[in-house]
Amino acid sequence: MELRVFDKTAQPLGAIDELASLLWHTKYFDVGTFSLLAPITDNNSRLLVEGNLITKHDGKKEVKTADGGVWRRAAQITYVHITKDENGLEQLEAQGYMLSWWLNKRCIYPQIVATGTNQYLINLMVKNNCGSAAGTKRRFPLLTFLAQETIDGVAVEYANEAYAQLGQEVKARAQAGKLGYDILLNERERLFGFYLYKGNDLTATNTEGNTPCIFSRDFDNVNEQEYTASIENCGNFIYVQGAADDDGSQPVTTVDGEGATGLDLVEVFCDATDIARKYQQGETEVTIPLNTYIAMLKTRGSAELENYGKNINFVSTINTNSNLKFKADFDLGDRITCKETKWGIQIDARITEVTETYQKGEETIEATFGDSLPTLVDQIRKVR
Structure with missing residues (x-):
């Protein structure tokens, strides 16, 4: 696994030469995060600075467009912390967000009043506030839109709160339409691409002809599982x-x-x-x-x-040596089947989060199926 570093104009700067650990946390409905620990070297100190971008190369499948372009998830470093312990060991910690966090840099202006599917509304918001239809000052440099399939959805009447934050509105429309989104990086073309998509149906009973993806200890493809169900926040x-x-x-x-x-x-x-x-x-x-x-x-x-629906959360630590491979057999946003015979549970759920951990030469993958329980911030927002 290799980490490559770029500046904000997608200009390559180099690769991290030593790495102690990496947590790469991608999300379907929200902005992903990353954190890493690395020893202090001249190269690491030069590359791991706030504002720089990071891509991960580990042989896994990336997004490819019809013209052969390869697009990767990328993250921006927003926090750097350097420590020196009592033994004189110096270590650098870097944290940050996947590039879709850039949407939070914009308020929606002018107000949007429109009728359309969630796919149409999201594209309209992004285009008008940081894409080609935005004023020159407000455009994200090097931003394009990746080709999208037409995603089924009903047309809704929409109006945003005056000066609403673009990132929050895109997230809300994505959740309503069960859509995933991000801003990806094309390293060769030095472009950023807005990526809006819907995961595949890989459930045991899918009618689309897709090969089912079933996670169960019966199939030795998970090491640990944790199940939570809650009706405490229900409303209908x-x-x-x-x-x-x-x-x-x-x-x-x-x-x-x-x-x-x-x-x-x-x-x-x-x-x-x-x-x-x-x-x-x-x-x-x-x-x-x-x-x-x-x-x-x-x-x-x-x-x-x-x-306000029933919250079902099924977290599994995936056996990376099993029959199902991340990015090959399943990906973030896909709907799969989770089964635990002893608990009498079988559910079809979407992969909403994936955390890839690299440490001491080993990789672990933890996937969250369904929707996680609401955070305190979410609950406060509902009260307001």
Whole structure:
């Protein structure tokens, strides 16, 4: 495994010559992270500085486009810490994020009011705020869009909060559409590519003709497994309140997720007053028709309900010497089958996170299937 280092213009700077450990944590619905420890050498000190970019070369399959271009996930160093212990051993620690964290550098401006699938909306957001349709000052240099297949999805009425953070809105639309995203690096062409995709269905009962991918200790392809299920944060019916009209009244609509009744009915509330009824279009102030505005509130409500489903988390440490190989037989975002006979559990779930650990010449892979339990920050955001 080799780590190559580039500057922010994708200019190659060299390769790390010594490495103690690396954690490479990729995510489907969110921004991935990395952390590494390396001894202090002249080369490492020169390369491992904040702002530089890192790619990982380990022989695994990368994204290839029709023209033969090879695109790799890359990360930017955002934190460097150097220590010297009592024995005089000097060590450098570097941490950072996959390049999709760059989306957090932009607010959405002007406000987007549009109808379309989540794929269309995400592309529109990125294009308008850091892509070719953005002003020269706001464009990401060397950014292009990787070719995308048309991803099935229903059209929704969408409007963002004024000056909403681009990264958060892309993440929310990706979760709603079950899509993965990142910004990849083409080392040869020195380009960055926005990557939007949907994982393959590799479940045991898939109807697409794909070879099933089943993780189970029965097949000796996992070393450890951990299962968590929680209904503590469930909700299946949501009230959504919008911004006040000129007369002071606030429209309210509902989204019924499951048609539940009685004790099975769990109601929650969403304050969507950030979705303005009026917006500027050039010099003109436009008032959104009530039926269109109600549809926008329902879109927000449906997205919020996604956060209130049953949380199922199946974490497995994968046997790297087994019949299933990461990047060859399965990849981040694919839907697979997890089975644990003794626990009586078999679920179909998406691979939402993968952590690759390299230490002392050995590699371990840990995959998270399904959705992890909500963090404290997520819970606070829901209360607000």
